[in-house]
Amino acid sequence: MKCRVCREKAAIRIRRHNAAFCRQHLIEHLQRQVARAIEDYQMFTPEERLLLGVSGGKDSLSLWDMLTDLGYRVDGVYLHLGIGDYSSRGKACSERFAEERGLQLRIVDLPGDYGFSVPEAARATRRNPCSACGLSKRYILNEAAVAGGYDALVMGHNLDDEAATLFGNLVNWNVEYLARQRPVLPASGNGFVRKVKPLIRVAERETAAYAVLKGIEYEVEECPMVAGNTINRIKEWLTTLEQESPGLKQQFLFGFLERAAGGFAVGTEPELRACEQCGRPTTAEMCAFCRLQRRTLESLAGERGDG
Amino acid sequence: MKCRVCREKAAIRIRRHNAAFCRQHLIEHLQRQVARAIEDYQMFTPEERLLLGVSGGKDSLSLWDMLTDLGYRVDGVYLHLGIGDYSSRGKACSERFAEERGLQLRIVDLPGDYGFSVPEAARATRRNPCSACGLSKRYILNEAAVAGGYDALVMGHNLDDEAATLFGNLVNWNVEYLARQRPVLPASGNGFVRKVKPLIRVAERETAAYAVLKGIEYEVEECPMVAGNTINRIKEWLTTLEQESPGLKQQFLFGFLERAAGGFAVGTEPELRACEQCGRPTTAEMCAFCRLQRRTLESLAGERGDG
Numbered sequence: 001m002k003c004r005v006c007r008e009k010a011a012i013r014i015r016r017h018n019a020a021f022c023r024q025h026l027i028e029h030l031q032r033q034v035a036r037a038i039e040d041y042q043m044f045t046p047e048e049r050l051l052l053g054v055s056g057g058k059d060s061l062s063l064w065d066m067l068t069d070l071g072y073r074v075d076g077v078y079l080h081l082g083i084g085d086y087s088s089r090g091k092a093c094s095e096r097f098a099e100e101r102g103l104q105l106r107i108v109d110l111p112g113d114y115g116f117s118v119p120e121a122a123r124a125t126r127r128n129p130c131s132a133c134g135l136s137k138r139y140i141l142n143e144a145a146v147a148g149g150y151d152a153l154v155m156g157h158n159l160d161d162e163a164a165t166l167f168g169n170l171v172n173w174n175v176e177y178l179a180r181q182r183p184v185l186p187a188s189g190n191g192f193v194r195k196v197k198p199l200i201r202v203a204e205r206e207t208a209a210y211a212v213l214k215g216i217e218y219e220v221e222e223c224p225m226v227a228g229n230t231i232n233r234i235k236e237w238l239t240t241l242e243q244e245s246p247g248l249k250q251q252f253l254f255g256f257l258e259r260a261a262g263g264f265a266v267g268t269e270p271e272l273r274a275c276e277q278c279g280r281p282t283t284a285e286m287c288a289f290c291r292l293q294r295r296t297l298e299s300l301a302g303e304r305g306d307g
Numbered sequence: 308m309k310c311r312v313c314r315e316k317a318a319i320r321i322r323r324h325n326a327a328f329c330r331q332h333l334i335e336h337l338q339r340q341v342a343r344a345i346e347d348y349q350m351f352t353p354e355e356r357l358l359l360g361v362s363g364g365k366d367s368l369s370l371w372d373m374l375t376d377l378g379y380r381v382d383g384v385y386l387h388l389g390i391g392d393y394s395s396r397g398k399a400c401s402e403r404f405a406e407e408r409g410l411q412l413r414i415v416d417l418p419g420d421y422g423f424s425v426p427e428a429a430r431a432t433r434r435n436p437c438s439a440c441g442l443s444k445r446y447i448l449n450e451a452a453v454a455g456g457y458d459a460l461v462m463g464h465n466l467d468d469e470a471a472t473l474f475g476n477l478v479n480w481n482v483e484y485l486a487r488q489r490p491v492l493p494a495s496g497n498g499f500v501r502k503v504k505p506l507i508r509v510a511e512r513e514t515a516a517y518a519v520l521k522g523i524e525y526e527v528e529e530c531p532m533v534a535g536n537t538i539n540r541i542k543e544w545l546t547t548l549e550q551e552s553p554g555l556k557q558q559f560l561f562g563f564l565e566r567a568a569g570g571f572a573v574g575t576e577p578e579l580r581a582c583e584q585c586g587r588p589t590t591a592e593m594c595a596f597c598r599l600q601r602r603t604l605e606s607l608a609g610e611r612g613d614g
Contacts, residue, residue: 255480
């Protein structure tokens with residue numbers, strides 16, 4: 001197995017591109033995929049200030065590394081979710097990465113700044129922890145980007161993530177979610193910053209290979225709350241299909257983006273008002289995050305007996 | 308576990324309807340599902356003459372039985388595909404069923420009438436046998452319906468079949484196939500009869516239960532050529548998901564039909580001309596079935612040394 005570019009011994013084979021690459025040319029290949037996604041979808045320019053959501057895992061740290069190599073100005077934001085050792089290790093990996101490269105990392109602490117952890121929110125609301133986590137991330141990372149005056153919030157979702165999410169949304173034909181599943185969600189005048197996903201052309205095993213080849217130390221363990229998570233199981237199954245039909249995930253995701261996504265354009269914007277707690281736009285009296293926070297804090301107070 | 312209707316001992320539980328039924332009430336429940344599909348999608352009326360594609364399996368024979376009980380006038384057409392014992396047994400089951408009930412069954416014999424079998428076509432064209440079989444069925448059953456002056460061709464695709472096919476079409480985002488995945492395809496003036504699928508509200512295990520409870524002898528073995536077939540494997544996986552989320556398949560299929568299918572409406576009709584061999588409308592000089600037939604017959608002649 002030889003590198004497609006230099007014919008030296010290859011380090012990895014990428015079947016859906018029918019190609020193999022040595023260390024150096026894999027790094028170049030993956031950075032080119034990211035550059036192409038940024039260009040194809042006009043995600044951002046080198047002049048803009050970017051904030052990347054960083055978990056300490058392979059995807060976000062590899063993406064931070066790639067974007068920096070490509071000449072973009074990217075700060076990171078780490079959201080501590082209060083999931084025991086997993087959160088502590090993710091934070092440590094993120095801090096070490098930033099420090100070694102002289103990059104700026106902001107830390108937001110869900111328990112410290114908002115008074116509750118993801119496990120507590122899941123327990124209090126009897127919600128799936130992944131759903132409580134996703135809601136908190138969407139809210140807080142957007143807050144951090146707006147507060148810091150960034151032009152765009154960058155997320156490390158890879159090809160596998162996006163293909164699995166697409167399948168999950170198709171099972172329910174949730175047309176609103178389908179309409180929002182784009183590589184770029186433009187800023188909306190009322191408090192939501194532009195959101196972009198430059199890793200959508202790169203598979204999960206490729207970001208892992210990138211991290212290893214670049215000597216990036218990342219949190220290898222999966223989140224302990226994710227076991228049995230539907231999206232994860234869809235991901236595993238799509239990976240089984242991909243092994244027999246290399247390119248299937250890419251075809252599935254990009255077929256949707258090119259041939260179908262336009263049909264799910266959001267119709268009329270719902271009427272929004274200011275959340276009575278945080279002031280962000282919402283369709284209800286209180287936004288979903290503030291409701292989650294209130295219910296969790298009430299439940300924690302009840303447990304402590306001071307409710 | 309008690310029957311939802313009469314509180315007697317139930318014979319089967321249907322989790323997605325959160326219900327169980329005794330023998331008699333299961334039969335009524337399933338016939339009601341078929342009646343509802345016919346009505347919801349205005350498939351046909353009791354005055355119309357219907358031709359049902361019959362394989363000898365549980366789906367087509369159960370459907371024939373249901374439609375007859377519901378008062379429709381349905382003849383059957385069995386297409387002998389030349390797949391060894393499997394085809395012979397399917398034919399025998401179909402003939403016995405029709406004879407016992409005084410129903411009319413037409414037989415079309417692919418090897419006898421068209422000169423080749425499905426395994427031969429698959430070998431000659433290096434095509435997946437399921438694809439050669441599907442093409443032959445679509446062509447010949449339509450021919451039989453047109454020649455017999457029927458108002459509609461009825462197919463026995465069940466909920467599991469349709470959900471798996473939908474997923475297969477979504478993986479490729481084949482918008483033309485997605486546009487045609489409807490419970491009713493209206494007749495087109497140029498030689499295609501109306502095509503309807505009254506079983507789409509009934510799951511595979513339910514048609515099997517129906518056949519057993521009604522004492523219908525059907526071909527139990529799966530087609531031997533179907534092993535490893537993609538649609539079959541998608542079906543198995545959707546069944547795994549269904550076990551955890553009862554109703555998932557139905558939600559997936561009907562969510563598509565209700566909220567998305569309209570977005571895949573076929574745009575401009577392609578320009579059609581008469582196939583130079585059979586005269587049916589086609590976009591090429593010769594239609595896909597006649598091309599399959601010609602290639603297979605040429606290859607068979609070559610094998611026999613008279614090419």
